[in-house]
Amino acid sequence: xxxxxxxxxxxxxxxxxxxALRIRPGETVVFETWDAIDDQIHSDEDSASKIDLSHVxxxxxxxxxEGAKPGDTLVAEILDIQPWNWGAALIIPGFGFLQDTIPGPxxxxxxxxxxxTMRFGDKIRLPLKPMIGxxxxxxLEAITxxxxxxxxxxxxxxxxxxxxxVYLPVFxxxxxxxxxxxxxxxxxxxxxxxxxxxGAEVTIRLDLRQDLSIQRPRLESPTEIMTIASSEExxxxxxxxxxxxxxxxxxxxxxxxxEEAYVLVSIAGDVRIGQIVDPAVTVRVAVPKAVFVA
Ligand code: CA
Ligand code: CA
Numbered sequence: 001x002x003x004x005x006x007x008x009x010x011x012x013x014x015x016x017x018x019x020a021l022r023i024r025p026g027e028t029v030v031f032e033t034w035d036a037i038d039d040q041i042h043s044d045e046d047s048a049s050k051i052d053l054s055h056v057x058x059x060x061x062x063x064x065x066e067g068a069k070p071g072d073t074l075v076a077e078i079l080d081i082q083p084w085n086w087g088a089a090l091i092i093p094g095f096g097f098l099q100d101t102i103p104g105p106x107x108x109x110x111x112x113x114x115x116x117t118m119r120f121g122d123k124i125r126l127p128l129k130p131m132i133g134x135x136x137x138x139x140l141e142a143i144t145x146x147x148x149x150x151x152x153x154x155x156x157x158x159x160x161x162x163x164x165x166v167y168l169p170v171f172x173x174x175x176x177x178x179x180x181x182x183x184x185x186x187x188x189x190x191x192x193x194x195x196x197x198x199g200a201e202v203t204i205r206l207d208l209r210q211d212l213s214i215q216r217p218r219l220e221s222p223t224e225i226m227t228i229a230s231s232e233e234x235x236x237x238x239x240x241x242x243x244x245x246x247x248x249x250x251x252x253x254x255x256x257x258x259e260e261a262y263v264l265v266s267i268a269g270d271v272r273i274g275q276i277v278d279p280a281v282t283v284r285v286a287v288p289k290a291v292f293v294a
Pocket of ligand 2: 036133181182183193194195197
Protein backbone atom coordinates (compact mmCIF):
# COMPACT_ATOMS: atom_id res chain seq x y z
CA UNK A 1 0.00 0.00 0.00
CA UNK A 2 1.21 3.50 -0.77
CA UNK A 3 2.19 5.81 2.08
CA UNK A 4 2.52 9.56 2.23
CA UNK A 5 4.56 10.96 5.11
CA UNK A 6 3.52 14.05 7.02
CA UNK A 7 6.52 15.95 5.67
CA UNK A 8 4.39 16.24 2.53
CA UNK A 9 1.92 18.77 3.85
CA UNK A 10 0.52 22.20 3.01
CA UNK A 11 -1.34 25.01 4.77
CA UNK A 12 -3.51 25.83 1.78
CA UNK A 13 -5.64 23.84 -0.64
CA UNK A 14 -4.24 25.16 -3.91
CA UNK A 15 -3.72 24.17 -7.54
CA UNK A 16 -0.20 25.64 -7.20
CA UNK A 17 1.16 22.84 -5.00
CA UNK A 18 3.05 20.17 -6.94
CA UNK A 19 1.64 16.68 -6.36
CA ALA A 20 3.32 14.73 -3.55
CA LEU A 21 1.97 11.47 -4.96
CA ARG A 22 0.22 10.31 -8.13
CA ILE A 23 -2.27 7.46 -8.01
CA ARG A 24 -4.85 5.79 -10.21
CA PRO A 25 -8.54 5.93 -9.25
CA GLY A 26 -9.42 3.14 -6.83
CA GLU A 27 -6.03 3.04 -5.13
CA THR A 28 -5.57 3.24 -1.37
CA VAL A 29 -3.15 5.52 0.44
CA VAL A 30 -2.01 5.64 4.07
CA PHE A 31 -1.64 9.30 5.03
CA GLU A 32 0.52 10.24 7.99
CA THR A 33 -0.94 13.47 9.43
CA TRP A 34 0.31 16.14 11.83
CA ASP A 35 -1.89 17.20 14.69
CA ALA A 36 -3.63 20.53 13.96
CA ILE A 37 -1.01 22.44 15.93
CA ASP A 38 1.96 20.88 14.15
CA ASP A 39 3.29 19.13 17.25
CA GLN A 40 3.86 22.45 19.06
CA ILE A 41 2.12 21.33 22.29
CA HIS A 42 3.36 18.45 24.47
CA SER A 43 2.26 19.20 28.05
CA ASP A 44 -0.33 21.19 30.01
CA GLU A 45 2.43 23.74 30.67
CA ASP A 46 2.81 24.58 26.96
CA SER A 47 0.73 27.75 26.68
CA ALA A 48 -1.92 27.90 23.97
CA SER A 49 -1.02 31.56 23.44
CA LYS A 50 2.51 30.59 22.32
CA ILE A 51 1.37 28.62 19.27
CA ASP A 52 2.76 29.81 15.95
CA LEU A 53 -0.52 30.25 14.09
CA SER A 54 1.21 30.26 10.72
CA HIS A 55 1.91 26.55 11.31
CA VAL A 56 -1.49 25.07 12.08
CA UNK A 57 -3.93 22.71 10.41
CA UNK A 58 -1.52 21.08 7.94
CA UNK A 59 -3.05 18.84 5.29
CA UNK A 60 -0.98 15.89 4.07
CA UNK A 61 -0.84 15.85 0.28
CA UNK A 62 -1.62 16.78 -2.33
CA UNK A 63 -2.44 13.54 -4.10
CA UNK A 64 -2.97 13.74 -7.84
CA UNK A 65 -5.62 11.29 -9.04
CA GLU A 66 -4.96 10.34 -12.65
CA GLY A 67 -7.83 11.22 -14.97
CA ALA A 68 -9.68 13.49 -12.52
CA LYS A 69 -11.10 16.50 -14.35
CA PRO A 70 -13.17 19.51 -13.35
CA GLY A 71 -16.80 18.44 -13.04
CA ASP A 72 -15.93 14.92 -11.81
CA THR A 73 -16.49 13.78 -8.25
CA LEU A 74 -13.72 12.38 -6.04
CA VAL A 75 -14.85 9.75 -3.54
CA ALA A 76 -12.66 9.43 -0.45
CA GLU A 77 -13.60 6.32 1.49
CA ILE A 78 -12.26 6.38 5.05
CA LEU A 79 -10.98 2.86 5.73
CA ASP A 80 -9.01 3.39 8.94
CA ILE A 81 -7.96 6.11 11.39
CA GLN A 82 -5.17 5.33 13.89
CA PRO A 83 -4.64 8.38 16.16
CA TRP A 84 -1.45 8.90 18.13
CA ASN A 85 -1.67 7.70 21.74
CA TRP A 86 -1.98 11.27 22.96
CA GLY A 87 -3.56 14.53 21.94
CA ALA A 88 -4.34 18.04 23.16
CA ALA A 89 -7.39 20.26 23.58
CA LEU A 90 -6.84 24.00 23.72
CA ILE A 91 -8.47 27.35 24.31
CA ILE A 92 -6.48 29.69 22.08
CA PRO A 93 -7.07 33.41 22.77
CA GLY A 94 -8.99 34.89 19.85
CA PHE A 95 -10.59 31.53 18.95
CA GLY A 96 -13.59 29.67 20.27
CA PHE A 97 -17.30 30.43 20.44
CA LEU A 98 -17.05 32.01 23.91
CA GLN A 99 -13.78 33.83 23.29
CA ASP A 100 -15.19 36.96 24.96
CA THR A 101 -16.10 35.24 28.24
CA ILE A 102 -13.65 32.29 28.45
CA PRO A 103 -10.68 33.55 26.43
CA GLY A 104 -7.99 31.15 27.62
CA PRO A 105 -5.20 30.35 27.20
CA UNK A 106 -5.78 26.79 28.35
CA UNK A 107 -4.00 23.56 27.44
CA UNK A 108 -4.97 20.01 28.32
CA UNK A 109 -2.94 17.06 27.09
CA UNK A 110 -4.66 13.66 27.05
CA UNK A 111 -2.95 10.26 27.08
CA UNK A 112 -4.39 7.01 25.85
CA UNK A 113 -5.04 4.70 28.81
CA UNK A 114 -4.66 0.90 28.73
CA UNK A 115 -8.46 0.57 28.53
CA UNK A 116 -8.50 2.49 25.24
CA THR A 117 -10.02 5.69 26.65
CA MET A 118 -8.60 9.07 27.61
CA ARG A 119 -9.06 10.63 31.08
CA PHE A 120 -9.95 14.25 31.79
CA GLY A 121 -8.93 14.47 35.46
CA ASP A 122 -10.19 11.79 37.86
CA LYS A 123 -13.89 12.03 37.12
CA ILE A 124 -14.19 12.03 33.36
CA ARG A 125 -13.48 9.16 30.96
CA LEU A 126 -13.57 9.75 27.22
CA PRO A 127 -14.09 6.94 24.71
CA LEU A 128 -12.20 7.55 21.48
CA LYS A 129 -14.26 8.55 18.44
CA PRO A 130 -11.57 9.24 15.83
CA MET A 131 -12.63 11.57 13.01
CA ILE A 132 -11.08 13.73 10.32
CA GLY A 133 -11.34 17.51 10.68
CA UNK A 134 -9.84 18.60 7.38
CA UNK A 135 -10.31 16.86 4.04
CA UNK A 136 -10.56 18.40 0.61
CA UNK A 137 -9.33 19.10 -2.90
CA UNK A 138 -7.78 22.14 -4.56
CA UNK A 139 -10.29 24.87 -5.39
CA LEU A 140 -9.79 27.26 -8.33
CA GLU A 141 -8.37 29.89 -5.97
CA ALA A 142 -6.09 28.92 -3.09
CA ILE A 143 -7.73 28.82 0.34
CA THR A 144 -6.25 28.32 3.82
CA UNK A 145 -6.67 24.86 5.35
CA UNK A 146 -8.31 26.61 8.32
CA UNK A 147 -11.40 27.44 6.29
CA UNK A 148 -13.92 25.38 4.36
CA UNK A 149 -16.05 25.62 1.27
CA UNK A 150 -17.28 23.70 -1.77
CA UNK A 151 -13.82 22.06 -1.99
CA UNK A 152 -14.20 20.63 1.54
CA UNK A 153 -11.40 21.80 3.84
CA UNK A 154 -11.79 22.35 7.57
CA UNK A 155 -15.21 20.72 7.78
CA UNK A 156 -14.87 19.45 11.37
CA UNK A 157 -17.77 17.08 10.87
CA UNK A 158 -17.97 14.18 13.33
CA UNK A 159 -19.45 11.85 10.71
CA UNK A 160 -16.19 11.94 8.70
CA UNK A 161 -14.92 8.75 10.32
CA UNK A 162 -14.23 5.12 9.43
CA UNK A 163 -16.91 3.75 7.11
CA UNK A 164 -17.77 7.14 5.64
CA UNK A 165 -17.44 8.07 1.98
CA VAL A 166 -16.71 11.75 1.37
CA TYR A 167 -17.79 13.00 -2.07
CA LEU A 168 -15.88 16.08 -3.22
CA PRO A 169 -16.35 18.09 -6.42
CA VAL A 170 -13.19 18.19 -8.58
CA PHE A 171 -12.14 21.71 -9.63
CA UNK A 172 -8.66 21.15 -11.11
CA UNK A 173 -6.98 18.33 -13.01
CA UNK A 174 -5.89 15.55 -10.69
CA UNK A 175 -8.17 16.87 -7.90
CA UNK A 176 -5.13 17.45 -5.59
CA UNK A 177 -6.50 15.80 -2.47
CA UNK A 178 -5.27 16.50 1.07
CA UNK A 179 -6.19 15.41 4.59
CA UNK A 180 -5.26 16.32 8.18
CA UNK A 181 -6.53 17.63 11.53
CA UNK A 182 -7.59 14.32 13.06
CA UNK A 183 -9.44 14.42 16.38
CA UNK A 184 -9.39 11.54 18.89
CA UNK A 185 -12.84 12.82 19.78
CA UNK A 186 -14.85 15.98 19.11
CA UNK A 187 -18.41 17.10 19.80
CA UNK A 188 -20.74 18.69 17.25
CA UNK A 189 -20.01 22.42 17.29
CA UNK A 190 -16.39 22.10 18.44
CA UNK A 191 -17.29 25.04 20.68
CA UNK A 192 -13.94 25.83 22.33
CA UNK A 193 -12.20 25.65 18.96
CA UNK A 194 -10.59 22.21 19.17
CA UNK A 195 -11.32 18.54 19.59
CA UNK A 196 -8.63 16.35 21.11
CA UNK A 197 -6.14 17.27 18.40
CA UNK A 198 -3.82 14.45 17.44
CA GLY A 199 -1.61 13.20 14.68
CA ALA A 200 -2.69 10.01 12.99
CA GLU A 201 -2.35 7.47 10.23
CA VAL A 202 -5.36 7.63 7.99
CA THR A 203 -6.11 5.02 5.32
CA ILE A 204 -8.21 6.31 2.45
CA ARG A 205 -9.32 4.77 -0.83
CA LEU A 206 -9.63 7.46 -3.51
CA ASP A 207 -11.99 6.78 -6.37
CA LEU A 208 -13.46 8.81 -9.16
CA ARG A 209 -17.05 9.22 -10.31
CA GLN A 210 -17.13 10.69 -13.80
CA ASP A 211 -20.89 10.13 -14.05
CA LEU A 212 -21.62 12.39 -11.07
CA SER A 213 -21.19 16.15 -10.78
CA ILE A 214 -21.84 17.87 -7.43
CA GLN A 215 -21.42 21.42 -6.20
CA ARG A 216 -20.47 20.81 -2.58
CA PRO A 217 -19.30 17.95 -0.35
CA ARG A 218 -21.63 15.04 0.34
CA LEU A 219 -21.21 12.18 2.78
CA GLU A 220 -22.44 8.64 2.75
CA SER A 221 -22.20 6.63 5.96
CA PRO A 222 -23.37 3.03 6.31
CA THR A 223 -26.71 4.37 7.57
CA GLU A 224 -27.19 7.92 6.23
CA ILE A 225 -26.74 10.27 3.29
CA MET A 226 -25.63 13.80 4.10
CA THR A 227 -25.06 17.16 2.45
CA ILE A 228 -22.49 19.57 3.92
CA ALA A 229 -22.42 23.34 3.51
CA SER A 230 -20.05 26.04 4.81
CA SER A 231 -20.77 29.74 5.15
CA GLU A 232 -18.98 32.80 6.48
CA GLU A 233 -22.43 34.33 6.99
CA UNK A 234 -23.43 32.05 9.81
CA UNK A 235 -25.49 29.01 10.60
CA UNK A 236 -28.74 30.06 8.92
CA UNK A 237 -27.01 30.69 5.60
CA UNK A 238 -25.18 27.35 5.82
CA UNK A 239 -28.35 25.44 6.76
CA UNK A 240 -30.22 26.91 3.81
CA UNK A 241 -27.54 25.69 1.38
CA UNK A 242 -27.24 22.18 2.88
CA UNK A 243 -31.01 21.82 2.93
CA UNK A 244 -31.43 22.90 -0.68
CA UNK A 245 -28.64 20.51 -1.72
CA UNK A 246 -30.36 17.62 0.05
CA UNK A 247 -33.73 18.44 -1.51
CA UNK A 248 -32.11 18.51 -4.95
CA UNK A 249 -30.35 15.19 -4.27
CA UNK A 250 -33.62 13.53 -3.21
CA UNK A 251 -35.34 14.86 -6.32
CA UNK A 252 -32.63 13.56 -8.65
CA UNK A 253 -31.89 10.20 -7.00
CA UNK A 254 -35.23 9.26 -5.47
CA UNK A 255 -37.65 10.99 -7.82
CA UNK A 256 -39.31 13.02 -5.06
CA UNK A 257 -41.01 16.35 -5.68
CA UNK A 258 -39.48 19.37 -3.93
CA GLU A 259 -42.37 19.32 -1.46
CA GLU A 260 -41.96 15.60 -0.72
CA ALA A 261 -38.20 15.99 -0.24
CA TYR A 262 -38.67 19.02 2.04
CA VAL A 263 -41.20 17.15 4.19
CA LEU A 264 -39.03 14.00 4.32
CA VAL A 265 -36.07 15.97 5.69
CA SER A 266 -38.40 17.54 8.23
CA ILE A 267 -39.93 14.29 9.48
CA ALA A 268 -36.98 11.88 9.22
CA GLY A 269 -33.80 13.91 8.72
CA ASP A 270 -31.53 15.95 10.96
CA VAL A 271 -29.86 19.32 10.66
CA ARG A 272 -26.56 19.00 12.54
CA ILE A 273 -23.85 21.50 13.34
CA GLY A 274 -20.32 20.65 12.22
CA GLN A 275 -18.49 23.51 13.85
CA ILE A 276 -19.24 27.12 14.77
CA VAL A 277 -15.68 28.33 15.40
CA ASP A 278 -13.81 28.35 12.08
CA PRO A 279 -13.87 31.25 9.55
CA ALA A 280 -16.80 29.53 7.81
CA VAL A 281 -19.26 27.54 9.94
CA THR A 282 -20.29 24.08 8.71
CA VAL A 283 -23.57 22.22 8.96
CA ARG A 284 -24.92 19.03 7.51
CA VAL A 285 -28.33 17.65 6.67
CA ALA A 286 -28.67 13.90 7.17
CA VAL A 287 -31.35 11.51 5.95
CA PRO A 288 -31.41 7.87 7.07
CA LYS A 289 -31.03 5.32 4.26
CA ALA A 290 -33.43 2.94 6.01
CA VAL A 291 -36.51 4.99 5.03
CA PHE A 292 -36.00 4.02 1.38
CA VAL A 293 -37.60 0.63 0.85
CA ALA A 294 -37.39 0.75 -2.93
CA1 CA B 1 -10.48 21.74 12.39
CA1 CA C 1 -8.80 20.50 14.89
